[in-house]
Each structure stands twice: as structure tokens, then as C-alpha cells.
Amino acid sequence: MTEKNNLSFENTEIAFRHSSNSDLKRAYWLFKVINVNFLVKIGPPITNFAINIGLPIKGLIKATIFKHFCGGETIAECDKTIKNLYNGGVGTILDYSIEGEDDEHVFDNTRDEIIRTIERAAVDKSVPITVFKVTGVARFSLLEKLDEKAQLSILEQEEWEKVQSRVLAICTAAHAKGIPVMIDAEESWIQKTIDMLALDMMHLYNTEKAIVYNTYQLYRHDKLQSLKNDHEVASTGGFILGAKLVRGAYMEKERKRAEEKGYQSPIQPDKQSSDRDYDLSLDYCTDHVAQIAFVAGTHNEESCRKLAELLDKKNIDHNNPHVYFSQLLGMSDxxxxxxxxxxxxxxxxxxxxxxxxxxxxxxxxxQENTAIAGQMSRELGLITKEVKRRKLSK
Ligand SMILES: Cc1cc2nc3c(=O)[nH]c(=O)nc-3n(C[C@H](O)[C@H](O)[C@H](O)COP(=O)(O)OP(=O)(O)OC[C@H]3O[C@@H](n4cnc5c(N)ncnc54)[C@H](O)[C@@H]3O)c2cc1C
Known part of the structure; x- marks a missing residue:
């Protein structure tokens, strides 16, 4: 019997070995609360308001939702989580999650922090890959202007040069240390610029090993084709394509904007089409695994199973360095x-x-956990099953 046939996602003992009873209890209540649509809708404005007027709720957030989905406030605070994951054979991708900032100093600090994640990865095998968002080091509206090919002012041109040098500094550090760095995908109206930066960096640094990875959002109807086009560019250019495959996180925003501005939505007509293209992209990447290094970023059980089966069918080692599965902390353990x-x-x-x-x-x-049909009850069901198993095994 091949290993594939033994793969089960139902084993909660393995899934939660790293979680204490109190971790499970906290997760149970957290997912129960998230399940209440109303609370998730009113939560963000109330929380922001409370923090802005100085109410002492940071402690509460840190002990609940933050503790579940985040490693800590600094790299050092993530140590426990990194160890816990690694005990179960799972690596860590340190994701410095600062968002929505608009200040040059913050962008420089973010660049430096991302380089620190790369330096940490270089000396710690439990941190195999790193990641960043271009909007962490660039002003969103500048990227939007570049995507529209609008004329930049002299100041904006200088600003853009700084953005490019920040991206270059991150990728140069990754290359120097031999650590892969993934570039997250964002809204479609800034994505052309991100894609261009990512391909330039791959051209520069992926000649011997996959260092830079771009992200392909298969909920877009044009992205399976982009993946194939980029593969072609990589083959002609003599470099390895690095690809993170995801379905995509901004569906509602994308559809709303397309409707408001009167252009065709870039999003697939339905979920099945996203699923089909996601799975086709797995097929494509496994067909070309020598030239494409890829990370399947998904919580979809069927896609994970499909990839596991493809590896066995195509005789690709489970631990081939060009193939990674990836999920977010606090989900789909x-x-x-x-x-x-x-x-x-x-x-x-x-x-x-x-x-x-x-x-x-x-x-x-x-919001995502509320929106994903079945994801919520699946997490709750697994936690409940593990709590019962632990009680019975006492
Ligand atoms: C490791 C990791 C990295 C990620 N990085 C990024 C990133 O860089 N950029 C990014 O945008 N997202 C990113 N995501 C989020 C990801 O894009 C998805 O939003 C999330 O993972 C849910 O999709 P799924 O494949 O896990 O599962 P599923 O639950 O099977 O799929 C849900 C997804 O399907 C799509 N979908 C749902 N309904 C429809 C519909 N009616 N029509 C068309 N499509 C539909 C949407 O993309 C939705 O998010 C990442 C996720 C992971 C796990």
C-alpha cells in the first residue's frame, strides 16, 4: 500500500498533539463566537473604536483571537509557536502582518523586519520559507497608478524607485542566505505591478534555486493561463518559476469594485470554476516540477488530497523541495x-x-471563517472530537 492510501485528515490526535486542553477550550469558544455573523460584523468597528479611545482591551485580544491566529508581537515571541509546529513536523513562515500603513519610515522598517525573518530562517531549519506583501513596503495608491500606467510625478517616480529598492533588498537578502521568499498576491488593480516586480526578481535570483515565489490567485479566470505564460518566460529565461497557488482572498471586494466601475469582474463565475483551475494548476505544476517550485496555500481538503495523490502518481518524493503544502496558523491543523x-x-x-x-x-x-461554508463547523467538529478522545483515553 502506498503512503497516499494511508493519508487521513481525520486523525485529531495527530492534528492537535501540539495543543493543550486549554488551547482547545479557547479555540472552541473562539470559533463559536466567530460563527455568530453579527458579532463578526460589529467586532471590527467596536474594537478599533475601543483601542482608539484607549480602552484597555489589547490584553483581551492578545489572550484570545490574537493568541489563536498569531505567533506574537515580535519574532522572539513566536519562538514557542515555531517549536510547537516543528515538533509536529510543520515549518513556520514568519509573516510580518502589518497592513494599511502609508508612511515611508514604516515601509523601511517593514523591509528591515522582513530581512530579519530571512536571517532567522537562515539559522533555523524550522523556518523554511519567508514571505512579504508589496503593500507592506509601498503605498497602495502608488501601485494603483502604476497598474493603470498613469503618468507619475517626479516625486512619485522617486517614491517608486524606493519601493523597487526595498523589494530588491529583501530578495537580495533571501538570495544571499539561500532562503525562499514568497510575494503575496493582493487586489487585482495593483497585481500587474506586483507580478512584474516578482518576475524581475525571479529572473535575477532563481537561476540556480527557487528563491522568489509569486502568488497565483486561481479565483481569477485569467490566472491559470498566467501561470503557464510565466512558466514559458522562465523556461526561455533560464530560471526556475516560484509559484504560490491560492484561490484568493478578496472576492467580495473584487466583485463590488468591478460592478461599481462597470468592468468585467476578474473573478471566476462560480466556486467550481475556482476549484477546477486550482486543481488544474496543481496538475500543471507537478507535470513541470523540475522547473516550477510551488507552494499549495489552501485549506481545501480535496485539493490537498489531490496534490498528495498527484505526487504519488507522478513518482515525486513527498519531501521534494519544489513542493510545499501551506496553511495559516490556527486553521486546518x-x-x-x-x-x-x-x-x-x-x-x-x-x-x-x-x-x-x-x-x-x-x-x-x-470574516473568512464565517464566509467559508462548512469551514467553521469543520473546525468545531474536529476540536469536539479531540476533546472527547482525550476524555475517553484518560
Ligand atoms: C498559506 C496561505 C497563503 C495565502 N496567501 C494568499 C495570498 O497571497 N493572496 C490571497 O489573495 N490569498 C491568500 N490566501 C488565502 C486564500 O486565497 C483563500 O482565501 C483561502 O485559503 C480560502 O481558500 P481555500 O483554498 O483554502 O479553501 P476553499 O474553502 O475551498 O475556498 C474558498 C475560496 O474559494 C473562492 N470562492 C468561494 N466562493 C466562490 C465563488 N462563488 N466564485 C468563485 N470563487 C469562489 C474564494 O477564493 C474563497 O476564498 C492564502 C491562504 C493560505 C492558506
């Missing part, structure tokens, strides 16, 4: 730990940063 137990490469995003700066990320997780 049943996938991450059972895959790692079957010796596949797995790494989880561990977001960290000052609580206030991480709030948009946390609200997105809460």
Missing part, C-alpha cells in the same frame, strides 16, 4: 499535521506584529 506525519513538506504562516497593526489580518480571518 488536521491537514497540516496529518500531511507532515505522512512526510510531505508543510509550513504554516505564523503572522506576527503589534496587535493594532495585525487587527485587519485578524478581522479577515474571522
Amino acid at each position: 488536521n491537514l497540516s499535521f496529518n500531511l507532515a506525519n505522512a512526510k510531505y513538506n508543510v509550513a504554516k504562516y505564523v503572522p506576527y506584529g503589534p496587535i493594532k497593526a495585525v487587527l485587519p489580518y485578524l478581522f479577515r480571518r474571522a
Whole structure:
């Protein structure tokens, strides 16, 4: 029997081995609260208001939702989480999750912090990959202007040069240390600029090893084709394509903007189409695994199973360095730990940063968990099953 046939995502003992009883209890109540749509809707404005007027609620956030979905406020605070994950064979992707900032000093600090994650990865095998968002080092509206090919003022031109040098500094550090760095995908109206930066960096640094990875959002109807086009560019240019494959996180925003501005939405017509293209992209990448290094960023059980099966079918080693599974901290541990137990490469995003700066990320997780049909009850069901198992095994 092949290892594939033994793969089960139902083993909660493996999934939650790293979680104490009190971790499980906290997670149970957290997901119960997130399940209440109303609370998730009113939570963000109330929380922001409370923090802005100085109410002491940071402690409460830190002990609950932050503790579940984030590693800490600094890299050092993430140590416990990094160790915990690694004990179960799961790597950490330190994700400095500062969002929505608009200040040149903050952008420089973010660049330096991302380089610190790369330096940490260079001396710690439990941190195999790193990541950043271009909007962490660039003003959103500048990227938007570049995407529209609008004329930049002289000041904006200088600003853009600084952005490019920050991206270059991050990728140069990654290359010098031999550590892969992924560039997250964002809204479609800034994505052309991000794609261009990412391909330039791959051209520069992926000739011997996959260092830079771009992200492909398969909820866009044009992205399977982009993946194939970029593969072609990589083959002609003599470099390895680095690809993170995700479905995409901004669906509602994308559809709303397209409707308001009267252009065709870039999003697939339905979920099945996103699923189909996601799975086709797994097929494509496994067909070209020597030239494409890829990370499957998904909580979808079927896609994880499909990739695991493809690897076996195409005789690709479970631990081939060009293939990674990835989930977010606090979600789908049943996938991450059972895959790692079957010796596949797995790494989880561990977001960290000052609580206030991480709030948009946390609200997105809460909203996403409410929005994903079945995800909520699945997490709750698994936690309940593990709590019962522990009681019975006493
Ligand atoms: C490790 C990791 C890294 C990530 N990085 C990024 C990133 O860089 N950029 C980014 O945008 N997102 C990123 N995400 C989020 C990701 O794009 C998804 O939003 C999230 O993972 C849910 O999709 P799924 O494949 O896990 O599961 P599923 O629950 O199977 O899929 C839900 C997703 O399907 C799509 N979908 C749902 N309904 C429809 C519909 N009616 N029509 C068309 N499509 C539909 C949406 O993309 C939705 O998020 C990342 C996720 C992970 C785990």
C-alpha cells in the first residue's frame, strides 16, 4: 500500500498533539463566537473604536483571537509557536502582518523586519520559507497608478524607485542566505505591478534555486493561463518559476469594485470554476516540477488530497523541495499535521506584529471563517472530537 492510501485528515490526535486542553477550550469558544455573523460584523468597528479611545482591551485580544491566529508581537515571541509546529513536523513562515500603513519610515522598517525573518530562517531549519506583501513596503495608491500606467510625478517616480529598492533588498537578502521568499498576491488593480516586480526578481535570483515565489490567485479566470505564460518566460529565461497557488482572498471586494466601475469582474463565475483551475494548476505544476517550485496555500481538503495523490502518481518524493503544502496558523491543523506525519513538506504562516497593526489580518480571518461554508463547523467538529478522545483515553 502506498503512503497516499494511508493519508487521513481525520486523525485529531495527530492534528492537535501540539495543543493543550486549554488551547482547545479557547479555540472552541473562539470559533463559536466567530460563527455568530453579527458579532463578526460589529467586532471590527467596536474594537478599533475601543483601542482608539484607549480602552484597555489589547490584553483581551492578545489572550484570545490574537493568541489563536498569531505567533506574537515580535519574532522572539513566536519562538514557542515555531517549536510547537516543528515538533509536529510543520515549518513556520514568519509573516510580518502589518497592513494599511502609508508612511515611508514604516515601509523601511517593514523591509528591515522582513530581512530579519530571512536571517532567522537562515539559522533555523524550522523556518523554511519567508514571505512579504508589496503593500507592506509601498503605498497602495502608488501601485494603483502604476497598474493603470498613469503618468507619475517626479516625486512619485522617486517614491517608486524606493519601493523597487526595498523589494530588491529583501530578495537580495533571501538570495544571499539561500532562503525562499514568497510575494503575496493582493487586489487585482495593483497585481500587474506586483507580478512584474516578482518576475524581475525571479529572473535575477532563481537561476540556480527557487528563491522568489509569486502568488497565483486561481479565483481569477485569467490566472491559470498566467501561470503557464510565466512558466514559458522562465523556461526561455533560464530560471526556475516560484509559484504560490491560492484561490484568493478578496472576492467580495473584487466583485463590488468591478460592478461599481462597470468592468468585467476578474473573478471566476462560480466556486467550481475556482476549484477546477486550482486543481488544474496543481496538475500543471507537478507535470513541470523540475522547473516550477510551488507552494499549495489552501485549506481545501480535496485539493490537498489531490496534490498528495498527484505526487504519488507522478513518482515525486513527498519531501521534494519544489513542493510545499501551506496553511495559516490556527486553521486546518488536521491537514497540516496529518500531511507532515505522512512526510510531505508543510509550513504554516505564523503572522506576527503589534496587535493594532495585525487587527485587519485578524478581522479577515474571522470574516473568512464565517464566509467559508462548512469551514467553521469543520473546525468545531474536529476540536469536539479531540476533546472527547482525550476524555475517553484518560
Ligand atoms: C498559506 C496561505 C497563503 C495565502 N496567501 C494568499 C495570498 O497571497 N493572496 C490571497 O489573495 N490569498 C491568500 N490566501 C488565502 C486564500 O486565497 C483563500 O482565501 C483561502 O485559503 C480560502 O481558500 P481555500 O483554498 O483554502 O479553501 P476553499 O474553502 O475551498 O475556498 C474558498 C475560496 O474559494 C473562492 N470562492 C468561494 N466562493 C466562490 C465563488 N462563488 N466564485 C468563485 N470563487 C469562489 C474564494 O477564493 C474563497 O476564498 C492564502 C491562504 C493560505 C492558506
